[in-house]
Amino acid sequence: MKKLISMAAFVAAAALAGCATMNDSPVKTMDGVLVGAGGMTLYTFDRDAAGSGKSVCNGPCATNWPPLMASKAPGGDYSIITRDDGKTQLAYKGKPLYYWIKDTKPGDKTGEGVNQVWRTARP
Secondary structure (H helix, E strand, O other): OHHHHHHHHHHHHHHHHHHHOOOOOOOEEEOOEEEOHHHOEOEEEOOOOOOOOOOOOOOHHHHHOOEOEOOOOOOOOEEEEEOOOOOEEEEEOOEEOEOOOOOOOOOOOOOOOHHHOEEEOOO
């Protein structure tokens, strides 16, 4: 439990760091997947409709899959969506981006295929 709380704190800090450094893209490509601050893998959710401007991962879902929060998109294939709580999240090709709370170190990809609806985000 302590490890999960520490990871949640790291992800929250990483998401905030991404907001503060929008001039440097908060997302990079590493080993063929998109990663956020600190090299943590980013994911997309099959139930999010690309281009809808919405995330359907809220409440407990967003606790396990923290959104990559951002106030501005770095351009290109990135955009901003507005979540149900009014906060803004970064999307890639219209799909909101998330971290996975069970990834514990940069390069982990343990969220790939969870419940057959979570995918590593790929450029």
